[in-house]
Structure formats: structure tokens, C-alpha cells
Amino acid sequence: MSYIRFRKHYLHLPYLVLGILEFAVLFGIFSFLTVFLAMLGGHAAPAKTDLVAALLFALILSGGTLAMGGYLAMAKESVSLIFFRTLVAYCFVGGIGLTLLYGVMPQADPGSANLFWAVLLASLLVILIRLVFLRLVDSEQLVRRVVVFGAGPFAASLLDEYQRNMRALGIRIIGCIAEAPGGVVPDEHRIPTPYDFYQFCREHKVSEIVVAQQERRRSEGGWLPVPELMECKLRGIAVTNGVDFYERELRKVKLDMVHPSWIVFSEGFKASRSRDFAKRLVDLALSLALLVVMSPFILLTAVAVFLETGRPILYSQTRVGMLGREFRIYKFRSMRQDAEKDGKARWASANDNRVTRVGAFIRNTRLDELPQIYNVIRGEMSIVGPRPERPEFVSELREKIPFYDTRHYVKPGLMGWAQLKYPYGASVDDARGKLEYDLYYSKNHSLLMDFLIMIQTVEVVLLGKGVR
Template structure:
């Protein structure tokens, strides 16, 4: 909703401002006021906001941070996008001075609109009030994550209704078990019941009020499993709740030949474009690596790809030649002493990943997909993490959903956290989702997120 409102505001600001400037005669050059120019202006700046994570973090930001992020999204990311656009479509160019005032005015209006929007959406009259049926570890984990992330989604979890005689949720989070579930929901304006019971509830003396839940469902109160709630609200599959039947019977995890063909076509188009655009940076990076530490310039490793096939991935070398002199694979650590000075820079800017365009052209990787891991790590992770092998049914990628949502992974626990997002991507991946991931990866590259 906010994205649509912002697009309309940007379109109106551009169109009205150019009309006003044309009317008062500020510019002697003709001012373009056609609908196409305003549409392209709004589209590029909206993509700039998406690329800088403006829609995801604004609830947790101060007004000054929100304004600064908007300026970066519009003036830097949007400015680059508009410059490229006007080279390709000169007729849409309104002139530099008109564009400057349009961007400045749009920034002020959009920040003001976002603050009003957040005030309205965050009001108690509009939030979705949710209650959890269950008081075990699953419910506790859901409560903890809701406090960190779900306020931004307009969700309020009122508490937990215990399903056993031995709840693990804190006492202040427990609600009395209602005699009439529907009446309880009506009086407390509950819009959704999330069932978060432990798998072995019968063995633990638990219970499931099926007739009450059926009545709530039939009378308009949504009843959702905790796993589906996680997927919908937090865009990940909670690993502790995943079971084989969810994979087998869910609507996702579909392998489509037509989608595979379209994705391959998109991969080739983007990788060839990247190769042409980034060729000067490829040459400069190779030269910098050679001047600092000599040969080899490229570094290769075996990685596990689609269906478990091994392939060799290529990167610009960012570590010393003897980084793994004992021959054993090692996780990268924060401020890793093996990283060279040039290596630190090309890691922060992701320039070290550019040789993987070759892997994409060969068809071993895609532009978007789970990051491929080394065989040594995969063998260990498959033994310790359930369903880890499911990520290998999607082609690995240069960028991915887990890279956007989870920091750099360098442990078993990190691998579990990333797998939750990889599972979500494997279940729901589409060309539109791939495009959105590509746009949002701009922020990761510009801000050097998730680098070690």
C-alpha cells in the first residue's frame, strides 16, 4: 500500500512541478509534462527506495535517518537510474534544474507522507490482533520474533493460550483458557488464532480444541498454523516446525520447465550485460590483486550445485596464497587475518564475485538462488541440519533471499538460519521475486552488508 501511495505521490509531484515551472517560465528550455516522463520518474525513484531497503526498515528509524535514507535512494540510486534512463530515452529528460527541484520536493513530500502513513497504520484500530494457541517452545520463539520484527507489519500478539499443564512461556504472556473461543475473539477483537503446539502434544498431555477452532474459522476468525504464519509474516520457513508433509503437500516447491527456460534467458541477458558494464572494473580488480600479492589472480573452489552436482566456482583472490595451507576448509571469520588489503576492499564492494559471471554463463549458477557451499561443509551440514539438502533442488545463485535477510553465515547455527530463508525461496521462487531480490541487493552492495 505504501509503495502504491509513494508511486502516486512521485508521479503527481513531477507532473505538477513541471507544469508550474512551465507556467511561470522559470526555464527557457521546454519542460516535458507528458505522462510517460512522470511515470518513469516515479518508477525509478520507487525502485531506488526498494533498493535501499526503505520499505523494510523505516518503522525502526528516526526521522533524520528516514530522511537521509530517502535522499540516498532518490539522489544517488535514483539519480544513477534516471541518468541511464535519459540516455536511453532523451525525450523523457526534463532538464537538470527541473529534475533537481523535483527530487528535492519529492523527498520532502514522501518523508512526510511516510510519517503520516506509519502513524495511521500503527494505530490500535488498524493493527491485526493475534493470539497464539500453545505455550511451548514454538510459541515462545514466535513471541520473541514478533517483538523484534512484527510491529513493523501491523501485528500485535496479545499472548498465549496454554495447551498443556507445563507451559514454558513466561507467566505474564499467558492468557486464561476461554470457555467460548469465538466469544473471546469477538470481545478482544482477535482477527487470527495461530496454532503453535508442539508436535507431541498428545504425549505431553496437550489438547486441540478442534470444534472451537472450526467455529472461529467459519465465523470469520482466521486460524493459521505457526509454520504458515512464519512464512507469511517473516518470509521464512521456521526449521523447527518444518516436516516432510509440508514439503510434499504444500502449494509451492514446483519445478516448471517454462519458468526454468525464462529464468535461464534472464540469467544470460543480465550476466552478459553485467560483463559489458563491469569489464573496466574486472580489469582494474585483476591488476590490483596482481600488484599487491602477485599470482594467482583468480581463486577457485569446489562448490555443490543443483541436485548435488559439484562444480568449480571462481573469484578474484582476496586472501593470502597460503590461506588454507593445511588443506582443510575453514569458515571465514570476522576481520579474518588472511584477507589482504585489496581483498578487504573487493569483498566489501563484491568485486571479488565478478568472475562468477562465467559460472552463470555456463549454466552452473543463476543470478538469483541459494549461495553454493563447499562439499566439505555440505557433508557436515546435511548430517546436523534436517532438510538441508532441499536447497540443492534450486540452482545456486550470485545473490539470494538468505543473503538479503540473514548476515554472513560461518557456523552450523548460521547455516540453520540461512536455510530457513532458502526454504522459503525454494518454495515460493518466481521471476518477480528474483527481480525484487536483484533490486534490494543494491543496498547490500552499497553498504557492504554481510561481509567477512
């Protein structure tokens, strides 16, 4: 098994091991430099506070890597991009974190020269470790070999996702076994139905069978080799439902494979009063802290909007919240006053000419969303959750997209899982893609997952991802 599930969130073991190894390297480099430089200067051995400083150094730089999406992203990037992302994570994001830390704990500051060498050595060594890691995780000795049972659209979709994303996770799909004549999977990816499933898996070192049938009813030609699959499972080969495989590996729910029974009998989608109470306390604490920290930016943004286009500075819209309740959401106005002068709701488009110059900047930096702190304090929104949509769009989307209303059983948020994983949504197809991530969040959300989303949103803000 190459994953663990912690607090309902799947963690891939190779990347978890990499994170722990990098943390140890960061801690070791800082500790070594502290001891080495102390010996050169003829000083006494470092005190316990130096070990605490090393721990905090490793923690902040590891957090910078997580914030910049430095783990799963690196498997799809070139060496130069890995180098760039590591430097941004350590020198910029980590640098800001360390500056704030040393402002509060000056005794932990090793000095600018020492800090420079620590960050430089850490960056070079971590990049080397990551390059070696990518070679290892992609080697035939360590990859998980998977066979798909099915050759219809579901299986074809899984193969497409595999080519784009799953190879980075150390998975090899060796082929698809058709459960019925026909299908859409190309012949080069098909495997003849084996006479003995277990022996086939042993010969080809298959560790998992993913059942991704398009139709299971015998009347339509589909079949499921239950005795053979039972034998494989009982003899140590994992047998996984296609929708669960998607959820585990890609952290989303494949909408076309979901049935109402899956939602009803799933482990997730559980309401919890204690979790809701804890989430509300965290929302209040973070929103009040954000209000204090961001107050200068709020003031500057208000002045900039007023100087460019005058009043109104704020813009409000009706959005659909938890359990379908409507509320008013607030933003700094980033479009012209006549953006919807005909009263018709429109999706934002790429290079939308309704966006002002100041508006483009505050949308890229997410400063236009700051007034929604007020919505969080009022309890209409949370810090983390699916983004609330306009009623006009909701009416259309719930008719065209199955299970769309499931996202309304979780309080909407300032930031969300879909915003991290999917580009800006401005069509029905985009709404379907985002719903697959919103469903995953609705099923598995926890305070830990909220915390991870908050950290990784730093990359979205810094790089201006998903903005129109």
C-alpha cells in the same frame, strides 16, 4: 486480510498502499513542476512526452526506495535514519538511474534546476508521508490482533520474532493460550484457556489464531480444540498454522516447526520446465549484459589483485550445486596465497587476517564475485538462488541441520534471498538461519521474486552488508 499473494510471494497491503501512494506523489510533483514552470516561462502546455517523463521519474525513484530497502526497514528506524535512507535512495541510487535514463532519452530531461526541485520536494513530502504512515500502521485501530495457541518453544520463538520484527508489520500478539501444563512462555504473556473461543475473540477483537503447538499428541498432554477452532474459522476468524504464519509474515520457514508432510503437501516446491527455461534465458541475457557493463571493473580488479599480491589473480573452489553436483566456482582472490596452506576448509571470520587490503575492498563491494558470471553462462549457477557451499561444510551441515539438502533442488545463485535477510553465515547456527530463508525461496521462487531480489541487492552492495 492485510496481505496478498502475488506469484507465490506475499505482499503486505499497508506497504503496498504506501508504495502506490509514494509513486503517485512522485508522478504528481514532477507533473506539477513541469506545468508550473512551463506557465511561468510562457510556454505551451506540456506534451505527452512530459507525462512519460513524469512516469519514468516516479518509477526510477520508487525503484531506488525498493533497492535501499526503504519500506520494511523504515518501521525499525529513527526519523534521522529514515531521512538518510530516503536521500540515498532518491539522490544517489535514483540519481544514477535518472542520469542513465536522460542519456538514452534526453527529451525527458527537465533540466538540472527543475530536477533538483523535483527531487527535493519529493524527498520532503515522502518523508512526511512515511512518518504519518508509521503512526497509522501502529495505531490500535488498524493493527491485527493475534492470539497464539501454544506456550512451548515454538510459541516463545514466535513471541521473540514479534518483538523484533512483527510489530513493524502492524501485528499485536495479545497472548498465548497453553495447550498443556508447563511450557516456556512467561506468565505475563499467557492467557487462561477461554470457555468459548469465539466469544473470547469477539471481546478482544482478535482477527487471527495462530496454532503453534510444540506437541499435538494427547498421550503427551497436548490437545487441539478442533470444534472451537472450526467455529472460529467458519465465523470469519482466521486460523493459521504456525509455520504458515512465519512464512507469510517473515518470508522464511521456521525450521523447527517443519515436518516432511508439510513439504510433501505444500503448494510450493514444484518443479516447472517452463519456469526453468525462462529463468535460464533471463540468466543468459543478464550475465552477458553484466559481462559487458562490468568489464572495466573486472580489468581494474584483476590489476589491483596482481599489484598487491601477484598471481594467481583468480581463486577457485569446489562447491555443491543443484542436485548435489559439484562444480568449480571462480572468484577474484581476496586472501593471501597461503590462506588454507594446511588444506583444511575454514569459515571466514570477522576481521579475518587472511584478507588482503584489496581483498577487503572487493569483498565489501562484491567485485570478487564477478568471475562467477562465467559459472552462470555455463549453467552451473543462476543469477538468483541459494549461495553454493563447499562440500566439506555440506557434509557437516546435512548431518546437523534437518532438510538441509532441500536447498540443492534449486540452482545456486550469485545473489539470494538469504543474503538479503541474514548476515554473513560462518557457523552451523548461521547455516540454520540462512536455510530458513533458502527454504522460503525454494518453495516460492519465481521470476518476480528473482527481480525483487536483484533490486534489493543494491543495498547490500552499497552498504557492504554481510561481509567478512
